Amino acid sequence: MVRIACVAAWVLGMAIAANAAPIPLQRGVGVHGWLNWSPIEDDGSYRWPPYRTEKEWRAGDRPLTDWGDGEAFASIRSMGFDFVRLSVDPGPLLASEGAKRQQTxxxxxxxxxxFTSAGLKVVFDLHGVTQVPAYSMEMIxxxxxxxxxxxxxxxxxxxxxxxxxxxxxxVALEPYNEPAYYPxxxxxxxDWQRIMADTVRDIRAVSSELTIVATGACGGSIAGLVNLTPDFDDPNLYYSFHMYEPHSFxxxxxxxxxxxxxxxPWPADSSTPEVVTETLKAQMDAAGLSPVEQVMNMAVARQAIARYFEQNWGPSQLEASFRQAVDWAGAHGIPSRRLFMGEFGAILMSADGRMGAFDADRLRYLKAVRQQAERFAIPWSVWEFSNPYGMSVIRQEGPAVPDSEMLRALGLP
Structure with missing residues (x-):
């Protein structure tokens, strides 16, 4: 009877393990500005209570009146996203203990x-920033x-x-963002292998069911992921990488x-170095740069332009990057649907032409990256919901309404 009971328990345990899975995620967007860059006092310490209010966040980069009377978080759901990757500065938590930490x-x-009340799942991303050096990611x-x-x-x-x-x-917990352990x-x-494995074990001591998003070193890149040994794996884990390749674009x-x-341009073969050079010169002319300033700028720019076209970035290199992550997962018996593309995006060209990609190129890139992820059933989170730097799913100026062309590139209605 004892043996039968043990066998039954083993079978039940195997069935539970077979059915275990992380919370289902498909298409997400990063929300970064609200709970990062907490206001600080004159002495460099965190204001208390910490973090900006929702109203302060909305008014941080644009007039509050741009937001209208609608519910921002419900609008994220209506755009077609099923989750947010909510980045949170861990600094105020690290700087507090006891009642103050509980308040935080x-x-x-x-x-x-x-967010959850608006029907969105949340990836809680502990996203260290440099604002208070003692509690930045340097501490790890x-x-x-x-x-x-x-x-x-x-x-x-x-x-x-x-x-x-x-x-x-x-909810899911992502304990580290872009850890800078190199090479x-x-x-x-x-060290990073041990830190990540030990942290997973810490969380599992709290809950066997909480979804964890693990990451490799090397800034959270694919190169860092494939150097990670997932000997701490369980069915409730995702494995993160960020896709900003090529960074030059x-x-x-x-x-x-x-x-x-x-x-x-994206892809590289959709234009030529000569066209990019002439366009850049016209933008400098329009901005009123002197001939000397233009010569100095072009001396550097020509080198970057030449390198980009020599590398000839396009769909084949993008696929090869994804293949590295998928092959790593397969080699460890991890289905590609448990990979997690936690960030991707591209800077939109500024109004004065000083930085960024033309919108058509940016949209082609976003679509290409999104399609590669979905080809392998990899959930993704685009960077980000709202910022003033041209990486935003809502328009940068005027009413805070969705960028409909960007949503189409992301395959959203």
């Missing part, structure tokens, strides 16, 4: 529930056994406990006040 957790729980870069890592992991446990109370069917290959130490921006870096 309660604030964050209320913010998460603003002294190795797996450092005090900084221990403090950070303890904070992650408190966040996991908070999220479980909201509901493991509604990007096996020649580095195993997605982040076209100048280095100085009177410099220009813009207009590279």
């Amino acid at each position: 957790l309660d604030m964050l729980a209320a913010a998460v529930e603003r 870069y002294d190795g797996a056994d450092s005090k900084g890592v221990a403090s950070y992991r303890e904070m992650v446990v408190s966040v996991a406990t908070m999220l479980v109370k909201i509901g493991t069917d509604k 990007c290959d096996s020649s580095g130490s195993d 997605t982040h076209q921006r100048p280095d100085g006040e009177n410099t220009f870096a813009s207009g590279l």
Whole structure:
């Protein structure tokens, strides 16, 4: 009888494991400005209570009247997104303990529930920023056994406990964003491997059901992901990578006040170096740059333009990048649907032409990346809902309405 009971328990356990899965995610958008860059006092400490209010966030980059009377979070759902990747500065949590930390957790729980009440799932992204150096991501870069890592992991446990109370069917926890452990290959130490594995185990001590988004080192890139050994894997994990390849296209921006870096096409073979050079010169003329300034700018720009066209970025290189992630997952028995493209996007050209891609090129790129992800059933989150830097699903100026062409490129109605 004992043996029969043990066999029955084993069969039940296998059935539960077979049916386990992370919360279903398909198409998401990053919400970054609200709970990052918390206001600080004159002495450099966080204002308390921390974080901006929702109203302060909305008014941060545009007139509050641009938003109208509608519900912003319900509008995200109506655009066709099923989840948000909510980036949260962990600094105020790290800077507090006891009642103050609980107050901070309660604030964050209320913010998460603003989205879940609108029918959106939430990937809670602990997204360190440099605002208060003592609590920036620098604190975890002294190795797996450092005090900084221990403090950070303890904070992650408190966040996991908070999220479980909201509901493991509604939320996922992404404990690290773009960790800068380098180099990007096996020649580095195993510190990041240990940190990620230990953090997963910490969260699992809180809940076996909470969805976790794990990431590789090397800035959260595919190169970092494929150097990760997922010996901590379970069915409730996603594996994140960010797609900004080629960076020379997605982040076209100048280095100085009177410099220009813009207009590279997507794909590369849709234009020529000569056309890009002439367009850049016309934009500098229109901006009133002196002949000397133009010569200096073009000396640098021509090199970048030449490199881009030599690399000839297009669909084949994009597919090869995705294949690296998919092949890594397959080699470890992980279905591609448990990969997670946590960020992708491209800067839109500014009104003065100093930075960014033409809209037609940006839209072709977004569509190409989105289609590659969906080809492999990889859920994705585009960067982002609202910002003033040309990477926004709502229009940058005027009423805060969706960019309909961008939504079409993302395959949304």
